[in-house]
Amino acid sequence: MNSTATPTQNLMAKIITFLFVWCWSWHTATQAMTLERVGNDLYATGPTVSQDFLNFKHALAPGDIERLILVNGPGGDLWTGMQVARMVQSAQIKTIVSGHCMSACSLIFMAGRERAFGSGHLPRVTMVGIHGAHSKDTKTVNPAAMPQMYALYKQQMGDKFDSQVIQQALYDIQEAYGFLRIREIQRNQDKDRTPWFCPTGQTPISECSTHPGKDAFTLGVVTQLETETLTLPDSMQIKPTFFGRPLAAPSHDLQERAAAFIQNMCADQRLCKTIGGRVMQTYLASNAHKSLAVGWGKQGYGYRYGADDPGTAMLQALYQCNHARNNPKLCRLIHVNDHEVLTFYDEVQHQVPTLLQDLKVPSAVMAQQERDEPGAHTPNRLRTTHLTGMTPKALEGIRRMDTPDLTWALKQSDRPVVIDVGAAGPMIPGALNFIHGGLAFEDEKKDAAFEARFRQMLQIAAPDPHQPVVFYCASAECWLSVNAAMRAQKIGYTQIMWYRGGAxxxxxSGLPTHHRVPVAILN
Incomplete structure (x- = not known):
């Protein structure tokens, strides 16, 4: 049975999935779980990596931990997850989830003698995510590792174990970002408690299968219906950030500047001012997660209030601003909750000329090292799944750039338009950030609609189809830039370049960067 969803719900699901994927890929290589003890409680947050085995062993050694609270665990290393799960089983402690607990984190959670959801995050984003094993490098499914996971879930779920549900979660995923998601019970409405399974990270929620009549308790994921009230350590509490950058305490009252913002959004368009004034008053009165975006070099705006979290509010406001009917445009976020964020864009705009002027072209040795890296076969179509993994060494009809090439090009007066299609981490000076800019879809109608949005944003950034345009993303294992470059070529751009090594x-190479400031979201 399939669930139904509105376009807004589909957008929200894609945003959450995309950000989860990128945050996971950006951090797992360098950061272990953060463990913090408070009395007899042990709090843990972050990705699961190999060094967590010793960290947990040390933390659990005294034998007096009563509760393990897992806070926003995106998962990670399967072996470590299983080993920590066995420690938790032996310690006979209670496990609690606050926020999301996905992949290897779910193994650790399921090892608890008693299991519950906890407060600290909004109910819609408080969930456990279960899926099958996959290769750390290629992200392809690895069925050989499934039996030990299946056995753990079966043992811990006991009489409530549903073999069909768990087999689907483990064996029916098509890539690493497919999941069975199971939300918190007490604070969610009935319709939001129903577990749902998406085989890939890009599967629209309307096409994911659901399990009516089931929830976290009836499946044996948790052993109690009630949500535990928690006071998270300060380091793990939700703090508004702007794409990874902490937000300081609000310094301005938006109410006092509302008129100026409306003038900036609408110029002399009377209808825009009238509607904008009403929107602003509603926005100001809302206490929920909210955000506001305005056109960059063009009048118009986008807004969102009542979102599940500040990040989702920002992306939805940006999307609405970018793709307003008959008024497509690049946009800048100006406000999130009670924080003004337009200053981040102004700061970057001020930094870029100096950063570009001071660029030092790396040696030819660096270029040769990048060229010597192995690569996959040259693709003949856009990739819709498995968007991480070894990229090709070359793309047909598209110039590949190495770091010295791009550095030299950026120092010229006629430098190319550079587009970052990632969603996390720092940016190359002067690049434009098109979040989701490298997606592709098997469904022809969806892909055509996406391509129309891509074309509109690209034509604004690079009006001349014969001017040089460079695409890049996180690394040489990121296919988003491959897709974006090939799509730009498909729609008629003649001087497309691809910076394979990416950020x-x-x-x-030790080159300077600036903070992420997105100007478009494509999906």
Whole structure:
């Protein structure tokens, strides 16, 4: 049975999935779980990596931990997850989830003698995510590792174990970002408690299968219906950020500046001012997660209030601003909750000329090292799944750039338009950030609609189809830039370039960056 969803719900699901994927890929290579003890409680947050085995062993050694609270665990290393799960089983402690607990984190959670959801995050984003094993490098499914996971879930779920549900979660995923998601019970309405399974990270929620009549308790995921009230350590509490950048305490009252914002959004368009004034008053009165975006170099705006979290509010406001009917445009976020964020864009705009002027072209040795890296076969179509993994060494009809090439090009007066299609981490100076800019879809109608939005944003950034345009993303294992470059070529751009090494190669060369400031979201 399939669930039904509105376009807004589909957008929200894609935003959450995309950000989860990128946050996971950006952090897992470098950061272990953060463990913090408070009395007889042990709080843990972050990705699961190999060094967590020793960290948990040390933390549980005294034998007096009563509760393990897992706070926003995106998962990670399967072996470590299983080993920590066995420690938790032996310790006979209670496990609690606050926020999301996905993949390897779910193994640790399920090892608890008693299991519950906890407060600290909004109910819609408080969930356990179960899926099958996959290769750390290629993200392809690895059925050989499934039996030990299946056995753990079966043992811990006991009489409530549903083999069909768990087999689907483990064996029916098509890539690493497919999940069975199971939300918290007490604070959610009945319709939001129903577990749902998406085989890929890009599967629209309307096409994911659901399990009516089931929930976290009836499946044996948790052993109690009630949500535990928690006071998270300060380091793990929700703090508004702007794409990874902490937000300081609000310094301005938006109410006092509302008229100026409306003038900036609408100029002399009377209808826009009238509607904008009403929107602003509603926005100001809302206490929920909210955000506001305005056109960059063009009048118009987008807004969102009542979102599940600040990040979702920002992306939805940006999307609405970008793709307003008959008024497509690049946009800048100006406000999130009670924080003004337009200053981040102004700061970056001020930094870019100096950063570009001071660029030092790396040696030819660096270029040769990048060229010597192995690569996959040259693709003949856009990739819709498995968007992480070894990229090709070359793309047909598209110039591949190495770090010295791009650095030299950016120092010229006629430098190319550079587009970052990632969603996390620092940016190359002067690049434009098109979040979701490298997606592709098997469904022809969806892909055509996406391509129309892509074309509109690209034509604004690079009006001349014969001007040089460079695409990049996180690293040489990111297919988003491959897709974006091939799509730009498909729609008629003639001087497309692809910076294969991406942000990772740029940083490895010791070159400067600036904070992320998105101007478009494509999906």
């Amino acid at each position: 990772a190669a740029w940083l490895q």
